[in-house]
Amino acid sequence: MLRTYFLAVWVCMTAPAQEPTLLVLLKGASALAFYTMEGQLQATVPVGQHPHEMVVSPDGRFAYITDNGTMRIENPGRGGNTVSVVDIAARKRVDTISTGRYRRPHGIAYDARRHYLAVTTEAPDQLLLIDARKRKVIANFDPKGQTAHMVSFAPGKSGSEYAFVSNSGANYLSVVQLTTGMTKTIPSGQRPEGSLVSPDGKELYVSNRESNTITIVDTERQAVINTLPTGKGPVRLGITPNGRTLVYALMHEKAIGFADMETRREKARLHVEGVPISLSVSADGKYAFASAEEQDTVYVIDVTGMKLIRKFQTAKGAGPDPAVLVMPGKE
Numbered sequence: 001m002l003r004t005y006f007l008a009v010w011v012c013m014t015a016p017a018q019e020p021t022l023l024v025l026l027k028g029a030s031a032l033a034f035y036t037m038e039g040q041l042q043a044t045v046p047v048g049q050h051p052h053e054m055v056v057s058p059d060g061r062f063a064y065i066t067d068n069g070t071m072r073i074e075n076p077g078r079g080g081n082t083v084s085v086v087d088i089a090a091r092k093r094v095d096t097i098s099t100g101r102y103r104r105p106h107g108i109a110y111d112a113r114r115h116y117l118a119v120t121t122e123a124p125d126q127l128l129l130i131d132a133r134k135r136k137v138i139a140n141f142d143p144k145g146q147t148a149h150m151v152s153f154a155p156g157k158s159g160s161e162y163a164f165v166s167n168s169g170a171n172y173l174s175v176v177q178l179t180t181g182m183t184k185t186i187p188s189g190q191r192p193e194g195s196l197v198s199p200d201g202k203e204l205y206v207s208n209r210e211s212n213t214i215t216i217v218d219t220e221r222q223a224v225i226n227t228l229p230t231g232k233g234p235v236r237l238g239i240t241p242n243g244r245t246l247v248y249a250l251m252h253e254k255a256i257g258f259a260d261m262e263t264r265r266e267k268a269r270l271h272v273e274g275v276p277i278s279l280s281v282s283a284d285g286k287y288a289f290a291s292a293e294e295q296d297t298v299y300v301i302d303v304t305g306m307k308l309i310r311k312f313q314t315a316k317g318a319g320p321d322p323a324v325l326v327m328p329g330k331e
Contacts, residue, residue, distance in 0.1 A: 020282075021088070021326045022289065023063060024298055025054050027071060028319025032063060032086055037287075037300065037325075039312025043091045047084040052105075053150070053322055056088070057132065058112040060326050063088055064132065066105040066119060067096075071319070073147060073168060079104030079123060085135065088326060097135045102126045107150040107195070109163070118163045120148035127151065127165055127176055143167070143174035144183050150195040152204060154219040164204050164217070166192040173206060173215075175222050186224060189213045194248065194279075196237040198261075207234035207248055214248070216264070228264050230257050236322075238281030238288055240303060247288045247303060249276035256290055256299070258306050268306045272299055282325045291320035298323055 021042075022035040027050055034043040048067020056063050062085055069080030081103045085095040099105050104122035110132070111118070117130040125148045129139040145167030154162040165174040166188070173186045173195075189208025196205045197219065204217040207230075214234060216226040233252025239245065239261075246259040256270040256279070274292025281288050281303060288301040298320050300309045314320045 018328050020328060022298075022323055023054070023056070023088070023326060024291065024314065024320050024323045025051050025065060026314060026318040027051060027293060027321045028317050029315065031318075032065060032084075033314065033318075033320075034091060035298070035312070039298070039300075039310060041314075045086055045091055045093055047086065047093055048080050048082050048096070050080075051084065051321075053108050054324065055108045055110045055117070056324055056326060057110060057115075061088060062086060062094075062132075063324075064097075064108060064110070064117055066108050068104050068106055068122075070104060073106070073122060073149070077104075081105070083108070083117070083119060083130065095135055097130055097137070099128060099137060102128060102137075102140065106148065107166070109151050109153050111153045116153075118151045118153055120151050120165055122147060125167075127163055127174075129163075129178060139178070139181075141176045141178075141181050141183065143176055144185065145172070145174045146170040148174075149193055152195040152197045154197055154204060155201040162219070162222075164195060164197075164206075164219075166195045166206055168193055168209075171208075173204075173217070184222065186217060186222060188215045188224075189227070193235050194237040196239060196246075198239065199241055199243045205237055205239070205246060207237055209233050209235055209251070214246070214259070226264055228259055228266070230259070230266055231255055231269050235277055236279040236290075238279050240281060240285035241283065242285065245285075245303060247279060247281055247301075249279040249290050251275050251277055256288065256301060258303075270301065270306055270308060272308065272311075273297070274299075278320075278322045280322060280324050283327055287325065289323035289325065291323050293319045293321055296320060 147169030189211030274295035
């Protein structure tokens with residue numbers, strides 16, 4: 001059924017319009033979908049099997065997608081070993097980057113200064129450094145963790161010198177120095193997953209799914225400086241460009257949380273019908289996007305009003321995960 005659905009979309013697809021495009025990664029359908037803000041499907045692009053995460057290049061030209069090969073990190077299986085490169089304007093996959101013997105790529109981050117990608121793999125646990133322009137792995141590091149999950153670059157004296165890795169199978173983060181490969185660990189809550197650096201680069205926020213907290217790390221000192229209590233099951237995070245409002249998906253509570261980062265307190269929860277597993281905030285800070293994989297639903301949220309604007313359905317079984325808005329002028 002999914003194959004027929006996608007063929008119909010490809011036949012009807014039109015040229016990209018000069019309006020925001022919502023990219024939705026379909027984990028179950030193994031595709032990247034292009035939607036309008038109103039939830040109208042414009043196109044789909046096949047990628048590797050069961051993709052998990054994606055990042056968009058700062059110029060908005062390419063989406064880089066980890067082709068994990070399994071639906072969930074708990075599932076057994078050899079998994080995939082590629083990162084798909086999708087040309088956003090052309091709406092097609094233009095390349096794949098091999099991760100070689102490092103399989104089940106998962107987390108991914110982009111260093112805008114050096115045009116590097118950081119990619120975590122689960123089999124074995126590894127942190128890969130990829131040159132996005134040359135589209136090849138240039139270094140690999142042992143994060144000394146268990147089930148490497150999400151990853152964030154953090155600034156140093158000469159650019160993004162460090163990568164912070166959330167170890168979902170352990171209760172700590174790994175900090176990898178990208179020049180020397182030296183690794184240290186930082187304690188977190190139970191099952192750390194989401195990872196996000198503040199707009200000024202000074203803090204790292206890590207969501208701890210099973211302890212219902214967000215760990216706040218000073219990126220320069222590489223030490224925990226605070227813990228923010230949340231609702232049940234925080235997984236993915238987004239933040240407004242002024243750094244004042246942190247937004248996160250609460251999968252065990254079927255809700256979206258909002259925290260005031262000046263007071264370090266949760267200020268509101270927006271309950272939804274499905275189980276949100278992903279969260280992103282638009283570059284202008286106006287909107288948040290969350291997906292409920294099991295319910296095949298994407299939520300569009302007003303960040304300032306902390307209210308639901310709309311929700312829309314993907315194809316049955318498509319399994320939407322991360323959703324990212326690409327603004328006009330970047331395509």
